[in-house]
Amino acid sequence: MGGLSIFVPRRDNGASADSSDQDVNNSTPARTSAAGAERSGVLPIVYLFVLGFCFGVSFVLNKIATTNGVPFIPYVFWQSIGAALILGVAAAGMRQLPAVTAAHLRIYVVMALLNVAIPYLVLAYVAPKLPASLLPIGLALVPGVIYLMALAFRLERFGWLRFGGIGLGLAGVLLILLPKASLPEPGMAGWLALSLLATFSFSLRAVLVPLMRPPATPSLSLACGLLITASVIMLVIMAASGQWWAFDGAFGIGHGMVLAAMVNNALLLVLIFEIIRLTGPVFFGGVNYVSMLIGVALGIIIFDERHTMWVWLAIALVLAGLYLVNRGKAR
Numbered sequence: 001m002g003g004l005s006i007f008v009p010r011r012d013n014g015a016s017a018d019s020s021d022q023d024v025n026n027s028t029p030a031r032t033s034a035a036g037a038e039r040s041g042v043l044p045i046v047y048l049f050v051l052g053f054c055f056g057v058s059f060v061l062n063k064i065a066t067t068n069g070v071p072f073i074p075y076v077f078w079q080s081i082g083a084a085l086i087l088g089v090a091a092a093g094m095r096q097l098p099a100v101t102a103a104h105l106r107i108y109v110v111m112a113l114l115n116v117a118i119p120y121l122v123l124a125y126v127a128p129k130l131p132a133s134l135l136p137i138g139l140a141l142v143p144g145v146i147y148l149m150a151l152a153f154r155l156e157r158f159g160w161l162r163f164g165g166i167g168l169g170l171a172g173v174l175l176i177l178l179p180k181a182s183l184p185e186p187g188m189a190g191w192l193a194l195s196l197l198a199t200f201s202f203s204l205r206a207v208l209v210p211l212m213r214p215p216a217t218p219s220l221s222l223a224c225g226l227l228i229t230a231s232v233i234m235l236v237i238m239a240a241s242g243q244w245w246a247f248d249g250a251f252g253i254g255h256g257m258v259l260a261a262m263v264n265n266a267l268l269l270v271l272i273f274e275i276i277r278l279t280g281p282v283f284f285g286g287v288n289y290v291s292m293l294i295g296v297a298l299g300i301i302i303f304d305e306r307h308t309m310w311v312w313l314a315i316a317l318v319l320a321g322l323y324l325v326n327r328g329k330a331r
Helices: 013-025 029-040 042-066 072-093 102-129 135-139 142-152 160-177 188-212 219-241 253-279 287-303 309-330
Strands: none
Touching: 042 072, 042 102, 042 135, 042 253, 042 287, 072 102, 072 219, 072 253, 102 135, 102 188, 102 219, 135 160, 135 188, 135 287, 135 309, 142 160, 142 188, 142 309, 160 188, 160 309, 188 253, 219 253, 287 309
């Protein structure tokens, strides 16, 4: 597990203190067991693998939905509002409804843009134009970009090993973008480059969450507030674009993928906040190991995609870069 067992001290000390007090005052065998799992690092690793699977599956859902009659803007809107309803019911049942304060509203808006509106629209737009197994490779640059941003925010120290890992990851992506024979069609390089906007957006999200997160705010509450805000933003974008769609026509595979994306998105966003709360942004970057491998495998299995030598070499370089970025923290 070398690279995945890395923890970054989190910034929300108030949340930690509040959580500790609650554990002492309300100790039960179940809570004690869960707290032990958190302290041992087992729970974050389990969360990381589940989240990686959700990310990997999302690329498949995007491609199937957008190639089966679902416009990309309504696709993002419906998966956002559906996930918001799912988490809203869960939050109400657990008495963790989203708080409405200036600090909470600020993080809802920023995260709705960085975590949903910008990256989801980009990924849904390019999904029909690229092999599904290529997009996870570009997003595997996220840990390196997170590290560079963490350096800029003075959350991390400079390390040559990790910087070298970023270089390997960049070299891997360039091996896909530059050689004309690397992709099935030369025009795909531009779409893959556009998808890197999602990489930047996701990376900035991971760095800002521990800085902006109000103390003692449950991950479920944050994810629910984010999705409600994202739904409003996407409704405005959908209205401005005139691209209306509300499960039109007979129920088909595209409709089913939208429903699956709602559930996947709900679970994915709760886990994002929870992993960053428990461990910090750099450990969170390790999710790209899992999502990349699952995304590539599913693209081959479901869509019968085949890659050139350039792409496989790029995958090897990106994985090596991911390892160095995370390994550098361990040193």
